[in-house]
Amino acid sequence: MHANAPTPGSYLDQLNDVQRQAVTTTDGPVLVVAGPGSGKTRVLTFRIAYLIEQGTAPWEILSLTFTNKAAREMKERIENVVGQRASRIWAGTFHSLFARILRVEANHIGYPSNFTIYDTDDSKSLINSIIRELNLDKQVYNTNSIRSRISSAKSNLVTPKLYEKNEELMSQDRMARMPMMHKIYSAYVARSKKAGAMDFDDLLFRLFELFQNHPAVVEKYRNKFKYVLVDEFQDTNTLQYAIIKKLVQYPDSPRNICVVGDDAQSIYAFRGATIQNILDFEQDFKKFNIQTFKLEQNYRSTSNIVEAANAVIGHNRRQIQKKIWSDKGDGQKIQIIRASDDNEEGRRVADTILEQKNRYHLANNEFAILYRTNSQSRIFEEYLRRFNIAYRIFGGQSFYQRKEVKDLIAYLRLVVNPADEEALKRVINYPKRGIGNTSYNKVISLARQQDITAMEALKHVALPKRTRNSADGFIELIETSRKRMESANAYELADYIAKKSTLLDTLRNDNSMEGAAKLENLNALLDGISSFVEEDTVIDTETLPDKSLATYLQNIALLTDADTKDEDKPAEAVTLMSVHAAKGLEFRSVFVVGLEEKLFPSFMSMDTMDGLDEERRLFYVAITRAEEFLTLTYANSRYRFGKVTSNDPSRFLAEVPGDAVENTGANMTSRSARHEFDPVAAQRSRVSGIAPRQRNRSARDMPTRVDPSTFSPSPIEDVQPGATVLHLKFGEGKVLALDGGADNRIATIHFKELSQPQKRIMLRFAKLQVL
């Protein structure tokens, strides 16, 4: 890495004029409006690299993104320019970086530093208990709408107190026949705080409160972060912008802030994001000589695709003026496929992939199938499998959402934070230990009555003798584990709990197919915890790597499926994902499928202009993922919600200019027959094999590179730069460098058999044999 680092500044030659200005204008407020494929990421990474070269310390840079994946990729790219120093940049998601600050500052706001993060299910479950306890009709008080109402209140800086005073909100609730909504909100806030838990919105909102109420704390971070960068600014909500403003000390004297975004790609309004932030940003920082740069040249797609995208987005009502253009030539026309039903749509897409592979020599990983809803993936999977085309699905239920995984995690959560009531509720009687609903209700009512945590109440509540015994056994398990936490690492503890709770045995005794799969998932989770301990997987390592259970939980709580590491993915596979998940990505050939009214645009957003505009932006994002080949498909009828439905072709199809579209009249019918049995294509796709269905393969599934019986780990001191070493999972590698203190020595090792060969490994935990 260091050896072939370019000479200082030389990378600037790789930029066009506007890009270069956006990189080198480091001081004061900067707005970069960046169209799709315009080199946005390149500008961001070079800008950070440039800052570091100009003498800014990496830890003085705060770079906020929306996904861990984006953050990780950015760090890697910066590392290519400035080397290892890049690892000390504060780059990550809003949620993860803020959680990290909150962990340090928790005491100021009455939270324990190892607070729990409630996921959406936990929130819903808590809301349900509140509804029940307030004796409200759950038909009227719908959990989902209450959750989203609470979420949007928080995102708009509305506390329960303000909520109650807000006539508009209160009257909306009365109209919806939910006059007690504000009670639920305030109970929800009180209860999650009591449980030492924060939901996703709290990670932002509590930080805002912290900054608001503790000037010394905010001052500390203002001084720390000399440069603040925000990616995908169009996806920030009011609360996020408010925090950013606090951080850059607006309105007195702003720090150096650079935001990058594209109003046309704003697709998260449904969770509170507002394009208004971009417009406001220009206004808010006008008096500080904000500089605006527009990146308008698209380096990704052919003119046909860019022009189609421009025409489509032109149907939206308001947007920041810009003209996206490409000099890559017209390229292929856009193909539109009409299928009679969803099955045919699946077949035709698989078929066209084969055809393009043959004719244009595209590899599997140069294709993407993008859909509006995750549930559409099934048919495409089916046909890709049938055609022997390797594929890979992103999104849908993430590994960490599975029941068996959540069960073990709930135990771990409870050990780290015994106040965590949702975790307790989940595992108090799983595996069955005779503490059923009746007993649990007693526990809860005592907890409410005495204002203590449920765990405390469990210790004291009056129970029948047998139940008492069970309860004591359960408490004992949690407390013993808690004591072990001081000496044991996350893996040892998780392993202990999985066994002692009889979670593992329960699944072993379940002989059904599902039982076996669950057991495998649980083992995969344990594997994951073990690699967390062994490797330096902590994304942010300003402090020493922390291998505690609390840190592990914090990390995975904010992980989504798109973030799971893909070191063992099939090398060449067609990508299947939702359009949302595809943002920021590009593929030579893209299929946007299910282009029907009520599906895309979704029936949920069709009745408002704002909703429709957002769907159109989503469509814009979808088509701008394509570099050369773009295929749009729709079906006359499809199976949905258990019955056959038929819808008109999406209005968006009509917005694609006719001269960009291939004249398809004749080939609507069965072109499939011609290619279905093409032996060459079949042969080629067979090579890449059948894709594994699950995304998160456990380390157990990885090819065994080393025979465990002959493996004997060497003492830490023997691991020196230049040495060739053997790792049980990663195989043979060469030690490139060592760093870290005596107790926390970290080796950077190049494992030649891995797709991402370079790994940083903590010697304290890793087992390495020097050869």
Place this chain on the structure above:
DNA sequence: AGAGCGCGCCTTTTT
């Protein structure tokens, strides 16, 4: 206390 069954619910996108 727990297992089994059937009803009725909801079906967008995600940190």
Place this chain on the structure above:
DNA sequence: GGCGCGCTCT
């Protein structure tokens, strides 16, 4: 089409 929930029975 899938799931959770609550009801009933044991």
